[in-house]
Amino acid sequence: MEGIEPQAGILRLGHRPKRDKRITTHTALVARAFGASYYFLSEVCDMSVMDNVLSVEKRWGRGFKLVSCGLSYKDYISIWRNYMKGVIVHLTMYGLELEREIDGIKKAGKPVLIIIGSEKVPGEIYKIADFNISVGNQPHSEVAALAIFLDRLYNGQELYYKFEDAKVQIEPSASGKKVISIGGNKDEKEKYNDA
Numbered sequence: 066m067e068g069i070e071p072q073a074g075i076l077r078l079g080h081r082p083k084r085d086k087r088i089t090t091h092t093a094l095v096a097r098a099f100g101a102s103y104y105f106l107s108e109v110c111d112m113s114v115m116d117n118v119l120s121v122e123k124r125w126g127r128g129f130k131l132v133s134c135g136l137s138y139k140d141y142i143s144i145w146r147n148y149m150k151g152v153i154v155h156l157t158m159y160g161l162e163l164e165r166e167i168d169g170i171k172k173a174g175k176p177v178l179i180i181i182g183s184e185k186v187p188g189e190i191y192k193i194a195d196f197n198i199s200v201g202n203q204p205h206s207e208v209a210a211l212a213i214f215l216d217r218l219y220n221g222q223e224l225y226y227k228f229e230d231a232k233v234q235i236e237p238s239a240s241g242k243k244v245i246s247i248g249g250n251k252d253e254k255e256k257y258n259d260a
């Protein structure tokens with residue numbers, strides 16, 4: 066996303082197409098809404114997840130520079146290190162406290178690849194990562210961990226980012242739903258304004 070620094074990418078590990086469609090989709094939507102520019106789904110290409118993400122991008126505007134699936138996590142990590150010259154952060158409840166580490170991650174001034182798991186993360190990820198970071202030391206969810214990490218990385222400046230090429234945009238309202246259509250047709254506008 067333009068103007069949101071450092072650039073961030075998400076690497077989602079261990080997606081199980083039968084069980085994880087919804088939660089993996091949510092990790093991508095959170096990544097997009099909270100300022101990340103890249104989203105990688107390793108090992109598998111689940112087209113229903115990809116289609117969902119791309120249809121949100123089409124309607125609500127361009128957040129991602131690149132969405133990719135199907136390469137091994139090693140490939141994505143090596144692309145990040147070699148082409149983006151970035152650092153690798155692994156979110157895990159066993160890691161060091163976010164509050165203590167976040168300034169060091171920001172000071173590195175490099176693009177940040179954020180690894181999130183599903184069930185069990187391969188042991189070597191803990192060694193590959195430059196930072197193993199916990200968002201509290203209790204087990205919870207990759208969606209929550211990712212949202213909080215990105216928000217701390219960007220200090221909230223990502224929340225009201227104006228997405229380029231959006232067809233619809235929300236007009237904040239104290240009551241009800243107001244959605245304006247940008248260059249869209251009347252039907253679309255009415256559909257979105259249904260309470």
Ligand SMILES: C[S@@+](CC[C@H](N)C(=O)[O-])C[C@H]1O[C@@H](n2cnc3c(N)ncnc32)[C@H](O)[C@@H]1O
Nearest residue numbers: 156157158181182199200201203205206207210
């Ligand atoms: C269902 S959890 C798996 C928990 C697992 N026992 C572990 O190794 O963290 C799926 C993912 O959520 C993220 N996660 C869960 N709790 C977290 C926490 N407290 N801090 C950071 N990340 C967390 C991690 O990325 C983890 O791989």
